[in-house]
Amino acid sequence: MAEECRVRVIGLVGGAFLDEEHSVEGASTAGELVERLGLGGAAVYAGGRRLEPSDQLPRGCQGVAVLAPPPGVLLARVAEPGERVDLDGLSRLMARRATLLGGGALVAFMGFVKGRVGGAEVSRLEYEALEPHATRRLRELAEKYAGLPGVIDVAAIHYQGGLGPGDPTIYILVTAVTRSIAFHAAALLLEEVKHSVPIYKLERRSDGDYWILGDGTRIPRGTERQTHPQL
Incomplete structure (x- = not known):
């Protein structure tokens, strides 16, 4: 028995x-x-x-x-406006899981809304996620980098809706067997999220409204169809 x-x-x-x-x-x-x-x-x-x-x-x-779930993608989704993420609890959980598999490093990145861009003051950043495609693509990318040798767990959370200066926009956390692997995977994942997840950003500033592209290019609202027909 x-x-x-x-x-x-x-x-x-x-x-x-x-x-x-x-x-x-x-x-x-x-x-x-x-x-x-x-x-x-x-x-x-x-x-x-x-x-x-x-x-x-x-x-x-x-x-x-x-x-x-098994080691790999612990969490990958688009958060609701105003939703709070327990970053401390998530970090502890990921570290605890990693210790079982020889992990010794956790890298956490948080992006947040800027208060100033050049000489202009930012009042708001509006994110519009094309769902369910945004969450699906976010998970695909998390799975891609969770598969790198030495990576244990990946978590990726992107906010949507209207956010003010200092509000978090994205969290990316990676545990790995070494810090170099964790930093590398987190950086690569972040860049792909910025360029290929269908989440659109409108920056409202004291000198006007601007669409922000993945590479940081800013397009004045009203001229986007002339220069970037995909917007």
Whole structure:
């Protein structure tokens, strides 16, 4: 008869950060454990090794952890206007997951609305996301860079709606086995997000309104059709 199994579940479950111990009865293999936890697709680790569904669990589930979702893209989505992200909680969760897989670095980037551009004062930056395409593309890019050797987890959150100076516009977090890998992956992901995710930016300033392109080019509103027909 399978004994009681006490495991650590670490991840994002039902939209909530989870890092807690669970007691499971009747599971003798990794597949049975995931099934009884109701976490289809989760990854089971023991001793730093990922267990296959048919692998036997160690006695008493000593040192067993369940990562839900598996290492890769932890979070990738467009946030609602005014939504608050628990960046501290997300960072702790990602670091905890990474320690199981030899990780030793977390890089976090936050972009925010500028208060001044040149000699002009910025009052507002309006983001319009073309959904569901924006979230789908954001996830595709997160998956691309989560697949780089040495990367463990990636999180990417982009805001939409009207934002004021100092308000966060984007968060990108990457855990990896080394800091150089984490910095590299985060920088590459950020650049691709800026250039290929269909989220449009209108900057409202004291000297007029400007569309902002991915490379930072600013187009005065009203002239965009003449110079950039895609806007």
